[in-house]
Each structure stands twice: as C-alpha cells, then as structure tokens.
Amino acid sequence: MTENLTVHAAPQIQLLLIDDHPLVRDGLRARLETIASIIIAGEAGTAEEALAIAASKPVSLILMDINLGTGNGISLTARFKAEYPHIAVIMLSMHDKTEYVNQSMQAGARAYVLKDAPAVEIIEAIDTVIAGGTYFSSGLKKQSANNDASQMLTQREQGILKSIATGKSNKHIARELGLSVRTVETHRLNIKRKLNIEGQADLIRYALNNVIA
Structure with missing residues (x-):
C-alpha cells in the first residue's frame, strides 16, 4: 500500500505597500511580484486605507513610507503595533536622520531602509525581519554605529x-x-x-x- 506524502510549502508573505505616491508603489510591486514567496496583499496611500486592508486581509508584513497623504508612517506604525502586533513593519524612507530612525524603531518598526538604497536591500530587510531580526539600510550602518x-x-x-x-x-x-x-x-x-x-x-x-x- 502506497503512502500519500504531502509536501508543505513555506508560508508566503502577505505584503501591504503603504506610500502616498502611486508610482512608488508601482515600482515596488514590480520588484517584489517576481519573488515567489511574496504576495502583494494590497496597496494604500493613506492610514485609513492601510488599516482597512489590514482588517480584511491576512497581512503579515508592511513596507511603510514615513510621509503619507494623511498622518505619517511613524504614528501609523505605532497604531499597527497596538492593533495588529503580528504584522511586522519595514520603514522605507528618503530620510536618513537618526531621529527618524529612532522614532520609527520606537514606534515598532523592525527595519529602516532608504528609498535610494539598492533594490537588494529591500529583499535583505524582508528576509531579516521574517527571520525575527532587525535591519538597517547600509547608508545608515555607519551612522547607527556611532550612536547609542x-x-x-x-x-x-x-x-x-x-x-x-x-x-x-x-x-x-x-x-x-x-x-x-x-x-x-x-x-x-x-x-x-x-x-x-x-x-x-x-x-x-x-x-x-x-x-x-
């Protein structure tokens, strides 16, 4: 009698893109859709849209811009941490100042990646965060090392x-x-x-x- 074997695939990452610029979201989607382990669960340009998607879909990871049409990504990250603690947040920003990095991490972000960083850094950040770690863009590492x-x-x-x-x-x-x-x-x-x-x-x-x- 032949035994039926079931192969269990690794769980896919349900990703939510949050940026108030549609062109930025289009670029991120184009990069990330080619990765088999990532499913784009939705896109949002405002905090309200993002929270609505998180309430209706099994989001597990967020790529978040600091600057949003209404509100900002740091306060929205804190809200996600309070209401959806299982969702990990990666901050994707043009700002490289230490204060933004620290505020984002204090709010609950697990990674901080600069928008002008190589595309490979976004993938590295995702892999690191999913594995339970934290990640800083290479442009921030020297700065971070010099700060407590x-x-x-x-x-x-x-x-x-x-x-x-x-x-x-x-x-x-x-x-x-x-x-x-x-x-x-x-x-x-x-x-x-x-x-x-x-x-x-x-x-x-x-x-x-x-x-x-």
Whole structure:
C-alpha cells in the first residue's frame, strides 16, 4: 500500500505597500511580484486605507513610507503595533536622520531602509525581519554605529536596561518599579528585539558595556 506524502510549502508573505505616491508603489510591486514567496496583499496611500486592508486581509508584513497623504508612517506604525502586533513593519524612507530612525524603531518598526538604497536591500530587510531580526539600510550602518543603540528604547526600557547593568533580577526590578514580573520580562524581550540581541548573557554584556548607571 502506497503512502500519500504531502509536501508543505513555506508560508508566503502577505505584503501591504503603504506610500502616498502611486508610482512608488508601482515600482515596488514590480520588484517584489517576481519573488515567489511574496504576495502583494494590497496597496494604500493613506492610514485609513492601510488599516482597512489590514482588517480584511491576512497581512503579515508592511513596507511603510514615513510621509503619507494623511498622518505619517511613524504614528501609523505605532497604531499597527497596538492593533495588529503580528504584522511586522519595514520603514522605507528618503530620510536618513537618526531621529527618524529612532522614532520609527520606537514606534515598532523592525527595519529602516532608504528609498535610494539598492533594490537588494529591500529583499535583505524582508528576509531579516521574517527571520525575527532587525535591519538597517547600509547608508545608515555607519551612522547607527556611532550612536547609542539604546536611543531606540523607550524611557521605561532604558531604566530597565540600567537595572540589568547593576545585576538586578526581574523580581527585584519589578518590585523596584512597581511592575509585575511578567511585565519586566516583556520589556526584556522588547529590548533584545530592538537591539538585535538573542541571549540573556548577551543582553547583560550589552548593558554592562553601554549603560552608564
């Protein structure tokens, strides 16, 4: 008796393009439609259109411009993080200033790619984010290296990072800040994600080397 075997294909990426310029969206679509693992779930030029698509389609990844017809991509990223935390956001922008990068990452973006970067960087950013990492455009790497990565953290996360640098446990930090242990653990996970750190030992090492108590 022959056994039926089923081959399970890798899940496809349901991508939403958000940019207020149709020509930009057309260019992105043309680049990305050639990749078998990517399905363009929709396009939007405003925050309202983007949220409507996310509510009706199984979007898993967003390419987001900072400048939109109504509102801006940074505040919209924060809203997506709050309402659709399973959707990863890649910021695609013409702005290379550190303040825009930091604000985008604080809002919940997982990558920041410059619009004039080579097309391959968009693919690298998508691959990195889907794998659970963070990505910065090559034009930003030197700049990012010269700035304290902890600027991407919220004030609360910076406070917890300082406590980690002093060797305090989650229980101690929770008691000191009036938080639950679970909340402190969640902050730790967010800190590691933003700083692209995997293990607890690496987090402690980063805190010791980069935080001034």
